[in-house]
Amino acid sequence: MIVVGLTGGIGSGKSTVAGMFKDLGVPVYDSDFEAKRLMTTSTELKNAIIELLGDKAYEGEILNRNFIANKIFENPETLQKLNKIVHPAVRADFLEWTSNQEAPYVIQETALIFENDAQDNYDYVILVKAPVDFRLKRVIERDGSSKQEVLGRMKNQMSDDKKEALSNICIDNIDLEITEKRVAELHQRLVRQAD
Ligand SMILES: CC(C)(COP(=O)(O)OP(=O)(O)OC[C@H]1O[C@@H](n2cnc3c(N)ncnc32)[C@H](O)[C@@H]1O)[C@@H](O)C(=O)NCCC(=O)NCCS
Ligand SMILES: Nc1ncnc2c1ncn2[C@@H]1O[C@H](COP(=O)(O)OP(=O)(O)OP(=O)(O)O)[C@@H](O)[C@H]1O
Structure with missing residues (x-):
């Protein structure tokens, strides 16, 4: 079974992307x-x-x-x-x-992979990316948290640029329709890979 890590900074859209994989029948572990x-x-x-x-x-x-x-x-x-x-x-x-689990592949959704030097635990690591100002706005709107609180969490996470260099696959999550298409394409690839 292929084991995929799905990561991204706070507010990048990890859970949103994880939900898209779940809708395609993929078992997802929400860390x-x-x-x-x-x-x-x-x-x-x-x-x-x-x-x-x-x-x-x-x-x-x-x-x-x-x-x-x-x-x-x-x-x-x-x-x-x-x-x-x-x-x-x-x-x-x-x-x-x-x-x-019985499936061609499973996903562990987790904010912290590279920060923990845990990338070797996975066959592939998918990074969900979005600009910092988008992420701030999304989390403030979703949780009602202050900018300071979100920045406090971001400070303890690696930057997208560093994470991207260490990832196998990247999803730019800005337009949800484009993200959904990208998820469908990656799903096909991963299922084929597992065959
Ligand atoms: C502080 C806690 C109780 C806050 O809970 P809350 O429901 O507000 O947030 P939640 O756990 O859903 O995390 C939301 C986001 O915060 C960020 N975050 C959470 N924990 C961490 C951490 N240890 N380091 C950096 N960022 C983190 C991530 O982006 C994460 O996706 C909780 O985050 C926690 O206990 N964190 C420490 C344990 C941990 O690392 N959990 C993460 C998965 S293993
Ligand atoms: N492409 C997008 N366009 C607009 N809003 C989005 C997009 N992707 C996600 N969102 C919204 O942004 C918020 C954060 O997304 P989500 O919860 O998926 O991020 P996350 O990376 O899992 O966050 P956290 O690290 O806090 O767990 C949610 O309210 C979600 O509905």
Whole structure:
């Protein structure tokens, strides 16, 4: 089975593109979603996160996303420590998920591949790209977050230019119709490749 990594900076349109592949029947693992599920359901992760960030990281059983975001995105050392707790758990969960899939290829949607030097985990890495000002506008509109908050996350991600040089395939996500055509074309290629 071919394993594809689908990455891109915040607001690039990863989830939108992932949705297009899903509509074509491709199994997609959503790392942001699964990370938060694991951070909530795994006692081991929960204890490690409370030890790192304090009791306020959870409100009862619920992940206090704003509190955690404020703690980590302006503090690279704390972010690294949290990444070290969460990312291995997500990787293990992804491998288990993959072993249960039957398809020519699967996709792991994740914001962080090159930042973690994890590109060798994939047969192909697809990068979703869009200009920074588009990405800022999209996330501010989608989440109601401030420009500062989005820039805080971007600061902890590699630039598109650096990522593009390391990717196998690139999707310029500006016009949704063009993106959809590109996804359909890539899907055909990947299915043929897997044959
Ligand atoms: C801080 C948290 C609780 C905020 O949750 P929220 O629902 O607001 O955002 P979500 O998780 O959906 O992430 C949205 C986007 O933020 C950016 N982002 C998230 N985590 C990171 C990170 N560790 N480094 C850089 N950017 C990140 C990515 O672009 C991501 O696609 C959450 O992002 C988190 O716990 N992050 C640390 C763990 C992690 O790395 N998760 C990402 C997938 S493994
Ligand atoms: N080509 C596009 N044109 C206009 N809006 C778009 C386009 N692509 C995505 N969007 C919108 O921009 C927002 C961000 O897209 P999406 O959630 O897919 O990005 P993401 O890369 O997954 O973001 P994050 O890193 O925050 O998880 C969404 O509201 C989405 O509907």
